[in-house]
Every structure is written in C-alpha cells, then in structure tokens.
Amino acid sequence: GSTRMQANVHLQLESLHNQNNSAGEECMLPSDPVVSIGPKVREYLGFDLDATEEELSQRSEIAHALISGCKGAMKRGTLGTYELANTRCHIIEIDAEGGIAALKALPGAIRAASATILTSTLIEQKEQCSVLEPVMSVEVSVPSDIVGTVLSDMTTRRGVIGEVIMGDEDTHGKALIHGQVPLAEILGYANTLRSITGGEG
Secondary structure, three states: OOOOOOEEEEEEEEEOOOOOOOOOOOOOOOOOOEEEEOHHHHHHHOOOOOOOHHHHHHHOHHHHHHHHHHHHHHHHOOEOOEOOOOEEEEEEEEEEOOHHHHHHHOHHHHHHHHHHHHHHHHHHOHHHOOOOOOEEEEEEEEEHHHHHHHHHHHHHOOOEEEEEEOOOHHHOOEEEEEEEEEHHHHOOHHHHHHHHHOOOO
16 A cells, blocks of 8 residues: 555574583584564564563553564575574664554564564674584595595585595505595485495595
C-alpha cells in the first residue's frame, strides 16, 4: 500500500565466549544466537526493565517482531547455510518516525528492518566469521612422485597444509604431509588415498 514508515534500529553484535573454558583452551560448544533488548529500548517502548526477552516476546508484538527479525537473520548466517553460533545481538536503541503508534500499526516493518540491517552488517563483516566444525590433524605418508596430486586432493577438501617433508633413502622415497582437514571432508579418506597412490599411501 501507500503506508510508509521510517525507523532507526541501533544494534550491537558481540561474540559470546564460553566462561567455563580454562585459559588456552580453544574448544567451545556452539550455542544458539541470543537477542537482548537494552534498557533504552525497553524505556522507549514502555517495557518492564526486569522482564526476560522471552516474556517480552510473548507480551508485545513489537518485541516479538524485533527479536524474530534479528534471530531470523542470525539463523540464516553468512557462510553457506550455517547459522551463527555463540553470538549476541543487543538491540541498543530504536526510534520510529510516527512513534510507538507507528510501530504498533506495522510490526512487520520493524521485523523486516531489524533483519535487513543485521543481514547487511553480517555481509560486511563476513571475513570475521568462520565455520565451527571439528578439524582433524592428519599425517599422510605418500610416494614422493605423487605429492602434488595428494596435496591438491587435500586442498579440495578444505584442508590446510602445514608441512611437507620430502622422503630420502631412510624413508624409502616417501614424503610425509602434515595438515588439518575438516572431519566432514576426511571421512573415508583412507580409501581415496589408497586409490590415488595405488595402494602405497
């Protein structure tokens, strides 16, 4: 229709770190993305300052629209089909041209606005995102003359090659390849390696 609404939504994205990890530990279980509504937004919209986001979402159509817009964008993520994990979206401030009445009249617009701005921000910051998945350290022994073929195969599996030690007489002309490959890509790799190396890898 001809109805138009202009609103400002100020968001802050932050990484959630697992507080239970000891210093130096890199392993962290993924957790669902979280949306929090700040005190300025609560005050502007007349929300209870002590209510949880879940309670606000059930009580207010505006809160539900804000939270679902942000969560929807975070569930879509930026890398392939992977949703964001261990991330909090904090809604700091909100303002609408027609005030609260306009927001109440068009909650779908604030949902679309929050999802759009969050998606745009995530796309701009895409290089700071990474896929959380198990990665295996591998050590592969192959004949020196087919090192290139094996390296190429490992990189097509999203592997990161660490070190290649070329063989000598002590190793019977075999090279040793060290690297890291995502577990999803390395399952059943022994059969592929035997096929590439003619049973010598």
